[in-house]
Amino acid sequence: MVSRTPLILLACGSFNPITNMHMRLFELARDHLQKTGRYQVIEGIMSPVNDDYRKKGLVSAKHRIAMAKLALETSDWIRVDPWESEQETWTETVKVLRHHYNESLRLLQSKKEFMKNKWPIERSTEDPLSYQHSVLPELKLLCGADFLQTFKTPNLWKEEHIKEIVEKFGLVCISRAGSDPAQYISESDLLTQFQHNIFLVKEWIQNEISATQIRYALCRGLSVKYLIPDSVISYIARHNIYTEESERENEGDLLQPLKLHNTTVNPLND
Amino acid sequence: MVSRTPLILLACGSFNPITNMHMRLFELARDHLQKTGRYQVIEGIMSPVNDDYRKKGLVSAKHRIAMAKLALETSDWIRVDPWESEQETWTETVKVLRHHYNESLRLLQSKKEFMKNKWPIERSTEDPLSYQHSDSQFRIHQSSSQDSSTVNNKVLPELKLLCGADFLQTFKTPNLWKEEHIKEIVEKFGLVCISRAGSDPAQYISESDLLTQFQHNIFLVKEWIQNEISATQIRYALCRGLSVKYLIPDSVISYIARHNIYTEESERENEGDLLQPLKLHNTTVNPLND
Numbered sequence: 001m002v003s004r005t006p007l008i009l010l011a012c013g014s015f016n017p018i019t020n021m022h023m024r025l026f027e028l029a030r031d032h033l034q035k036t037g038r039y040q041v042i043e044g045i046m047s048p049v050n051d052d053y054r055k056k057g058l059v060s061a062k063h064r065i066a067m068a069k070l071a072l073e074t075s076d077w078i079r080v081d082p083w084e085s086e087q088e089t090w091t092e093t094v095k096v097l098r099h100h101y102n103e104s105l106r107l108l109q110s111k112k113e114f115m116k117n118k119w120p121i122e123r124s125t126e127d128p129l130s131y132q133h134s135v136l137p138e139l140k141l142l143c144g145a146d147f148l149q150t151f152k153t154p155n156l157w158k159e160e161h162i163k164e165i166v167e168k169f170g171l172v173c174i175s176r177a178g179s180d181p182a183q184y185i186s187e188s189d190l191l192t193q194f195q196h197n198i199f200l201v202k203e204w205i206q207n208e209i210s211a212t213q214i215r216y217a218l219c220r221g222l223s224v225k226y227l228i229p230d231s232v233i234s235y236i237a238r239h240n241i242y243t244e245e246s247e248r249e250n251e252g253d254l255l256q257p258l259k260l261h262n263t264t265v266n267p268l269n270d
Numbered sequence: 271m272v273s274r275t276p277l278i279l280l281a282c283g284s285f286n287p288i289t290n291m292h293m294r295l296f297e298l299a300r301d302h303l304q305k306t307g308r309y310q311v312i313e314g315i316m317s318p319v320n321d322d323y324r325k326k327g328l329v330s331a332k333h334r335i336a337m338a339k340l341a342l343e344t345s346d347w348i349r350v351d352p353w354e355s356e357q358e359t360w361t362e363t364v365k366v367l368r369h370h371y372n373e374s375l376r377l378l379q380s381k382k383e384f385m386k387n388k389w390p391i392e393r394s395t396e397d398p399l400s401y402q403h404s405d406s407q408f409r410i411h412q413s414s415s416q417d418s419s420t421v422n423n424k425v426l427p428e429l430k431l432l433c434g435a436d437f438l439q440t441f442k443t444p445n446l447w448k449e450e451h452i453k454e455i456v457e458k459f460g461l462v463c464i465s466r467a468g469s470d471p472a473q474y475i476s477e478s479d480l481l482t483q484f485q486h487n488i489f490l491v492k493e494w495i496q497n498e499i500s501a502t503q504i505r506y507a508l509c510r511g512l513s514v515k516y517l518i519p520d521s522v523i524s525y526i527a528r529h530n531i532y533t534e535e536s537e538r539e540n541e542g543d544l545l546q547p548l549k550l551h552n553t554t555v556n557p558l559n560d
Binding site: 020024128204206209213217222226 | 290291293294297298300301344345385494496497498499500503507512513515516517520
């Protein structure tokens with residue numbers, strides 16, 4: 001039997017609010033990777049961005065985390081992680097990847113300790129080195145294909161970070177209508193070099209639920225039922241989260257990564 | 271205060287299976303009609319087609335109704351109605367519209383009877399002749415606790431057919447529709463068309479004399495989310511073990527798994543058969559996409 005590498009998917013984003021489309025990305029990615037025969041997807045992690053990112057209309061991480069938790073109640077493999085949002089400041093994506101990878105190693109290590117203590121006799125027959133190699137998980141960044149294009153935005157990314165992301169971790173890109181990720185990869189030497197570690201997944205349903213449009217609809221009293229989970233709709237109503245006022249949050253501010261690099265590039269669409 | 275006409279939305283289709291997009295059609299339509307200021311949408315009805323329609327891959331109405339019920343559990347205004355699927359044979363759309371319209375009148379009538387009996391003093395002030403006119407406006411005095419300030423109880427409710435904009439184009443398919451039926455649908459009832467990407471319903475209307483004549487009764491609603499969840503693709507995915515979570519309700523996914531509804535075998539159902547309406551008209555036109 002060919003053994004599969006355990007794989008963890010990590011998605012970074014505003015999740016402002018979480019939508020059915022965000023959760024679809026995970027489902028699509030898992031189906032695709034399982035079908036390669038090489039991977040066993042063991043976990044999905046959603047990591048909402050820190051408030052310090054300063055994107056226009058970004059509501060408190062407290063709410064964004066709460067909404068994601070509600071939305072993911074019915075999922076048995078995807079969870080939301082607050083680490084990134086709890087840091088003092090905005091954190092570069094590669095550091096979030098490193099953190100969660102180290103966490104997965106730590107978890108694996110403590111599991112192995114537990115096994116060793118439980119079945120000491122087995123220990124002698126194992127080759128500790130091969131055991132380690134056969135079960136080290138991989139952590140890949142899950143994103144939409146337009147995410148790849150943001151690598152081009154001047155001063156948004158550090159070159160060495162992009163390299164680490166595609167080389168050490170890997171990308172799983174879900175393609176939307178109008179995006180041609182394969183072409184974009186071929187236009188970049190760096191991405192071409194590591195294209196074996198960039199998985200392109202076709203979104204077979206046209207399901208463009210933009211969180212921006214959701215917020216727009218909520219402000220105008222339009223229905224968003226069946227686009228985001230009912231539990232999230234109730235939460236938003238109960239706490240009156242999305243209003244004209246909340247949309248003006250951070251208006252005029254530079255995105256934090258750009259501020260750090262001292263430029264005036266237009267912010268991204270999430 | 272301007273009073274609004276009560277309005278019922280009826281959607282006919284395979285619902286094979288029901289998807290989040292089907293339910294979105296209702297939500298979009300309601301938002302749009304409420305914003306015109308002229309209507310109060312009081313009900314949404316989903317009417318799954320009869321098995322006798324003989325569309326390829328159509329599973330038993332028993333299942334399609336059950337799935338729709340599960341999906342609509344969390345809706346406080348949309349319901350699924352089995353009448354069409356329970357008829358002996360496939361039923362033309364205009365007849366389904368007539369049935370549900372008559373049902374709404376019957377319901378209204380029994381409510382009025384109830385009110386009259388409850389407050390008999392009011393009755394003597396009514397004009398009995400005007401009460402008897404079945405297709406003219408009723409005059410009803412209701413001292414009820416019902417909120418009559420937004421809904422105009424003096425007029426009959428309207429029932430409109432809710433559909434995707436590509437539905438309009440099926441009027442062109444030879445022998446699929448009777449001309450007098452199309453006329454009755456757009457004149458007596460009305461259409462609420464949700465436009466998908468790639469559809470230009472306004473243009474299609476202008477190309478048809480009949481539709482142009484009744485364009486005041488055709489409401490075009492723009493789908494602001496690109497949400498093309500095709501039931502055909504859902505069935506395809508289910509057959510191949512791909513995930514459809516977040517595209518259709520969890521309760522429907524469980525139901526499908528429990529009853530093993532969508533398989534390669536179920537997809538072959540009615541393979542090679544003509545659609546029933548076409549068979550009735552004895553032609554060999556390609557079946558519609560739902």
